[in-house]
Amino acid sequence: GGIGTRGPGETTLEINRRRTKTRIAQLEDDLRSLRKRRTLRRTKRSRKEMPTISIVGYTNAGKSTLLNSLTHSSVMVGDKLFATLDPISRxxxxxxxxxxIITDTVGFIRDLPKDLMEAFSATLEELLDADLLLHVIDISNEQFEEQMVAVERTLSKLELHTKPTIKVFNKIDLAPAGFVERKVRKHEGIGISAINPRTLEALILAMQDRVAGFRERAVPQSAQIGERVNC
Incomplete structure (x- = not known):
């Protein structure tokens, strides 16, 4: 038979396991192949001495949508695991x-298979150079607090838990206003709807204030907002 079809005597469970192993191997190859490009980009970027902000969060929290709204870009928004592999910068x-420079990163998940953990961690090397993290949280998800903890644990494992961080509670338009207000206050975050630019003012001002200390080493650039950064 063709690739992915049943071999002699294979059960449905065995087929699914084989396909899963194949998918994991493919993802590992894709993730590892990005290392050289990321290292080169970070080296060039550091020479420009421009402050960097990295967007992190659980998968499907709205990270790419936020990047698009902040920079008027059209980064692919995918409702699937690992839709963003190679970090995208604007x-x-x-x-x-x-x-x-603001960068989108791969979405976090709980209980990541050990086979993928090393490669997954490699995609987050960009975070080592970040001056500020935006932790995007889907407040409309019933398990958003568990997802927050999962992201924070991963950051801790990567020794990134001491990075300056702003908690960004996304999709406030999909949750009751009173609930949003209580949770945002409890976790000392900022509530937004990434699809509504009018809700982003408080976040933009908070980001600006947090990175203002790096202004002295930020070199003015002629690029327009939303221009892709290939360095």
């Missing part, structure tokens, strides 16, 4: 007229 200009 330039963002703040009202105070200085720029940062």
């Amino acid at each position: 330039r963002l200009r703040f009202p105070r007229d200085f720029e940062v």
